[in-house]
Amino acid sequence: MQYLARLISITLSYSIIVAIAERAFTFFSRLYISTLQQKNRKLHSIATPVVLPVEGIRPLRSFDYRKVDPIKYRPFESKRHVVMGIGKSAKEDWIRIDRNYLDRINLRKQLLEEFPTVCMADMEVSHPAIRELYEEVILEVLPKRYPSMFKISRDTFSNVITGSRHCISATLQDPNAMLRQLGENVEEDFYLMIPNIEREFILGGCVACFPQGLHPANKVGLSVSRIHEPVPGYEGRLKKGVNRCFERLTPGQSIGRLNKSKVKDLDLSSPRLASLCLSSLRSTRTNQPGEKPYLRG
Numbered sequence: 152m153q154y155l156a157r158l159i160s161i162t163l164s165y166s167i168i169v170a171i172a173e174r175a176f177t178f179f180s181r182l183y184i185s186t187l188q189q190k191n192r193k194l195h196s197i198a199t200p201v202v203l204p205v206e207g208i209r210p211l212r213s214f215d216y217r218k219v220d221p222i223k224y225r226p227f228e229s230k231r232h233v234v235m236g237i238g239k240s241a242k243e244d245w246i247r248i249d250r251n252y253l254d255r256i257n258l259r260k261q262l263l264e265e266f267p268t269v270c271m272a273d274m275e276v277s278h279p280a281i282r283e284l285y286e287e288v289i290l291e292v293l294p295k296r297y298p299s300m301f302k303i304s305r306d307t308f309s310n311v312i313t314g315s316r317h318c319i320s321a322t323l324q325d326p327n328a329m330l331r332q333l334g335e336n337v338e339e340d341f342y343l344m345i346p347n348i349e350r351e352f353i354l355g356g357c358v359a360c361f362p363q364g365l366h367p368a369n370k371v372g373l374s375v376s377r378i379h380e381p382v383p384g385y386e387g388r389l390k391k392g393v394n395r396c397f398e399r400l401t402p403g404q405s406i407g408r409l410n411k412s413k414v415k416d417l418d419l420s421s422p423r424l425a426s427l428c429l430s431s432l433r434s435t436r437t438n439q440p441g442e443k444p445y446l447r448g
Contacts, residue, residue: 208243208295216300216312219249237396240407246292246337248300253312255338259360263334270360271330272368273343277355278326280343285329288337290319301336310336330358340367344375344397352397354378 263270273281289308293301302309309316315335322328333341340362345355353374359367370378375393379385400406 208292210295210298212298214248214297214299216248216252217250221249221251222247237406237408240405242292242405243296244407245405246288246296246339248297248338252338256313256335259338260335262360263331267331269366269368270334271327271358272371273326273330273356274345274372277343277345280345281326281329281356282323284341284343285322285333289329289332293336308332326356330356334358334360342367347374351375 290303294303294308300311302311303319306319307316308319308322313335317328317332322332330341338361340359341357342354342359343356344352347353351374353372354370356371357367365378375397376385376390379390379393382389396406
């Protein structure tokens with residue numbers, strides 16, 4: 152009986168050891184596999200770029216710019232951010248066109264022809280951004296949003312309204328040509344802000360035919376703070392708001408901003424890009440005798 156009891160005890164102990172060993176093997180096997188999977192996911196996330204979703208752009212197929220009134224901007228009535236006037240914006244509303252389009256595009260072409268070194272400038276560091284902007288605006292937004300006005304056929308971009316066309320592949324080889332095509336096809340001015348090694352944004356390039364109170368090309372290479380040095384009170388609350396805005400921007404995000412200023416006349420080129428400087432605006436902050444003030448938004 153003692154022999155049998157001892158045999159049963161040994162058998163039970165062996166069974167328990169085997170069970171524990173099996174559970175231990177299962178546990179460590181799962182742990183090992185989980186660790187490998189995590190490493191694979193980490194490596195995959197590093198090697199594979201994150202593809203951001205592209206915001207949909209609804210085409211305006213029966214769009215007639217001659218029947219569209221200009222937007223009535225009312226920045227003084229805005230409920231947006233009180234410091235910078237920032238709010239969310241849809242990408243399809245980025246490039247707007249109204250009945251003034253042809254007149255303003257013709258004026259932009261004239262200014263680009265007469266004052267190319269004033270309207271356009273770039274640094275080498277901004278060339279990738281210029282290409283990205285050209286591809287998004289000229290090759291994506293315009294033909295998708297306004298298919299009756301802008302068309303792409305093979306390697307040619309055509310503006311139906313102005314009758315102009317250009318070779319896409321050739322334009323992509325020249326940053327200056329890309330800036331010029333941007334300036335001759337949309338009314339918007341473009342300023343490309345590039346981060347430097349001090350994590351401060353500088354003006355890396357621009358195409359600007361309708362600036363307000365500044366010489367666009369002369370500002371290329373300057374930081375946001377340097378550009379705004381003549382602005383009263385900028386070093387305080389305004390500077391913090393601008394820096395915070397740039398830091399919070401994410402790829403693919405669209406935001407809009409409204410501001411306003413008092414000007415002497417309705418000349419969009421302010422005036423003809425001949426002698427622009429921020430100091431000249433100081434005289435427009437109060438009404439001058441015999442002058443009619445205008446609000447520019």
